[in-house]
Amino acid sequence: LYIIIGFILITTIPLLITFVKSKVKSPEEEKTDLN
Structure with a gap:
């Protein structure tokens, strides 16, 4: 079993x-693209 x-x-x-x-990366990448 183990x-x-x-x-x-x-x-x-x-x-x-x-x-x-x-x-986690997708929203951060979107923010960096906007900046």
Whole structure:
């Protein structure tokens, strides 16, 4: 069970990090473009 949980965490955490970064970066990039 722990192997499966660890595999899921290893595969989902990077996707969540990249998803959050893309969400955070998009508004900042739009602001810099306006400036």
